[in-house]
Amino acid sequence: MTIPEIVGWSAAFFNAVTFVPQVYKTWKTKSAGDVSIQMFIIAIINASLWSIYGIMVHDSIVYMVNTIVFFLSAIQIILKVKYDRADKKKVMSC
Amino acid sequence: MTIPEIVGWSAAFFNAVTFVPQVYKTWKTKSAGDVSIQMFIIAIINASLWSIYGIMVHDSIVYMVNTIVFFLSAIQIILKVKYDRADKKKVMSC
Structure with a gap:
């Protein structure tokens, strides 16, 4: 394995897991008011385009990483839509 | 320009701007309690590795996109560290 390959694989790994902490935090706290839904809509478009690109140029890494990012x-x-709705329903006690 | 090139360029564009809505929302609302700092730390590692990879394989697009993502x-x-500190200082009036 060459050095660029090692760097590329490491980058691909971190790319795939980037959103894991945010999904975990939202699931754990049941709150996502400060999280931008637009960011994740762009991320879905982005991941879809990279996945299509990966299929087109026969790059399975690009395809696999972006399928994970997509999901x-x-x-x-x-989660955001669910918890934002729940927040709205809550009666403010303050 | 081939179709894979068009898809790749579009993906690169959306990749570069993915975090713009989150940065804008945090700056606008001055609140980022629900945002995972770990996600952005991974994103910085990820963008650094892709940038290094881009330099190594002489791919200026990969390098440029990930430099934007890095910043x-x-x-x-x-912003998150700043507003989380400000939130802690606030006296809870409820």
Whole structure:
């Protein structure tokens, strides 16, 4: 394995797991008011385009990494919509 | 320009701007309690590795896109640390 390959693989790994802490935090705290839904919508578009690109140029790494990013973004959007709705329903006691 | 090139360029564009809505939202609301700092730390590592990879394989697009992602992640971390500290200082009036 060459040095660029090692760097590329490491980058691909961190790329795939980037959204894991945010999804975990949102799931744990059940709150995502400060999280931008637009960011994750762009991330889904981004991951879809990279996945299509990966298929087109026969790059399975690009395809696999971005499929993971796509699903993490989708989970984050679902959690945000769910918890934002729940927050709205809460009666403010202050 | 081939179709894979068009898809790749579009992906690169969306990749570069992914964090813009989050940075804007945090700056606008002055609140980032729900945002995971770990996500942006991973994003900085990720962007650094892709930038190094871009330099190594002489891919200026990979390098440029990830330099933008690096700086946006750094700005987001600075804003989060700043506003989280400000939140802690606030006296809870409820």
